Amino acid sequence: MRAHQGIAFRTAYLVAGNASDAEDAAQDGFVKAYRALGRFRAGSPFRPWLLQIVANEARNRRRSSGRRAALSLRAAAEESSGDAAPSPEGALLAGEDRERLLAAVNGLREEERLVIACRFFLELSEEETAAALDLRLGTVKSRTSRALEHLREAYA
Amino acid sequence: MPELEAALTRLGRDVEFPPTPDLASVLRGRLERPRSWRRPAAIALALLVVAIGAVLAVPPARTAILDWLGLRNVSVVRVDELPPARPLSRLDLGRQVSLAEARRRAPWLLVPDDKPASVYVSNSLPGGTVTLLWGTPSHVQLLLTEVEGMVYIEKIVQTGAEVEPVDIGRAGAWFQGRHVVMFSDRNGTFHENRGRLAASTLVWQVGDVTLRLEGRISKEEALRIGRTASN
Numbered sequence A: 001m002r003a004h005q006g007i008a009f010r011t012a013y014l015v016a017g018n019a020s021d022a023e024d025a026a027q028d029g030f031v032k033a034y035r036a037l038g039r040f041r042a043g044s045p046f047r048p049w050l051l052q053i054v055a056n057e058a059r060n061r062r063r064s065s066g067r068r069a070a071l072s073l074r075a076a077a078e079e080s081s082g083d084a085a086p087s088p089e090g091a092l093l094a095g096e097d098r099e100r101l102l103a104a105v106n107g108l109r110e111e112e113r114l115v116i117a118c119r120f121f122l123e124l125s126e127e128e129t130a131a132a133l134d135l136r137l138g139t140v141k142s143r144t145s146r147a148l149e150h151l152r153e154a155y156a
Numbered sequence B: 001m002p003e004l005e006a007a008l009t010r011l012g013r014d015v016e017f018p019p020t021p022d023l024a025s026v027l028r029g030r031l032e033r034p035r036s037w038r039r040p041a042a043i044a045l046a047l048l049v050v051a052i053g054a055v056l057a058v059p060p061a062r063t064a065i066l067d068w069l070g071l072r073n074v075s076v077v078r079v080d081e082l083p084p085a086r087p088l089s090r091l092d093l094g095r096q097v098s099l100a101e102a103r104r105r106a107p108w109l110l111v112p113d114d115k116p117a118s119v120y121v122s123n124s125l126p127g128g129t130v131t132l133l134w135g136t137p138s139h140v141q142l143l144l145t146e147v148e149g150m151v152y153i154e155k156i157v158q159t160g161a162e163v164e165p166v167d168i169g170r171a172g173a174w175f176q177g178r179h180v181v182m183f184s185d186r187n188g189t190f191h192e193n194r195g196r197l198a199a200s201t202l203v204w205q206v207g208d209v210t211l212r213l214e215g216r217i218s219k220e221e222a223l224r225i226g227r228t229a230s231n
Helices: A002-016 A019-035 A046-064 A088-092 A095-106 A110-121 A126-133 A137-155 B002-014 B023-031 B040-046 B051-056 B060-069 B099-105 B219-228
Strands: B074-079 B095-097 B118-122 B129-135 B140-148 B151-158 B163-167 B171-175 B179-185 B196-198 B201-206 B209-215
Touching (some): A002 A046, A002 A126, A002 B023, A019 A046, A095 A110, A095 A137, A110 A137, A110 B002, A137 B002, B151 B201, B163 B219, B171 B219, B201 B219
Antiparallel strands (some): B118 B129, B129 B140, B171 B201
16 A cells, blocks of 8 residues: 555645645545455556545545645755756756746646646546546546646746 | 646656655554454464555565465455455356366466366466366355466455464465455456455465465365365
8 A cells, every 4th residue: 555655645635735634535545445445346457446536535525625735846856956967858947947837837727737737746647637536538638638728828 | 749748747746745644554553453362373464554555565564474474475454344245156267177278277286186076267367377166166165276476365354353374284374264355466456356255265375376275164174185285
């Protein structure tokens, strides 16, 4: 479970919007997943199934709690580019640009922000994103491309 | 535009998330309520992380406990309540073949002196599974399942159930009473449709082959049959 607790917790955090709800959601989600283990379908990947259960717990908590925090950059990340010669990719997105891009993500509508955060920040697959956000695969695809479009407009 | 997507992915590595709490230890408390253990085996079992972790990863706890039992590919999870599972009588054992055919497909196969009534092979697990059956599929008396290689067998047992290390010429373990058995590969993918309810079971390992003998039999009887299994 240690292999999955990080991704499960971060998914719950995105959906619930705060750490304490996320922790409760991840815990309850794991217990529920455990109890439902016997109904798990053979051969299917485990992670989407687990994320679905955990994210669902997070959504239930979300409804009763307040506004979620905006995502921010790690403090250490500000300095990381100085550690080594920046890669060409890294150079494309240094300092201020990252702040601007993250601000653009935070400025998206909630449903688009979640899709972007799941797909790119947590690096979930489209299937996992669909499971976590309780969406159809097609919706994930279309919402992702719409969100990217909005980001391009905002970031340009 | 792939550039933007790549930029978002890189950005994601710098996004701040609260540190992940240690869910495993909290859950262990919620899923297990340790009692006073009568046997050393039970103490060792109580150390195990929750079922999901045991199935999905190879945490240090797994290694510790299995080394103790002498069984690398078997793990035991102790819980208050067994998860839902189907009974033994509705098994998909695979394709029925002759014993000779099974030996051809699985040269590592070990067969007890008492010859089975029927033999099944299945590719539901990597490396394949051979099942020897005594009785009939609808009235199973005894079932010997053999798998080779890195396949993990999960045993989910209820708190208080007895698990006992036994000597079967090699290290083995005896599971008294009902429990749930699941098979998973190294990546944690389950290879049975769902957990299955198992009767008393003897599990042991010969080289890379893991054997589980299951049925309504006594421990002594299981040991006697198990000891005769040879290639």
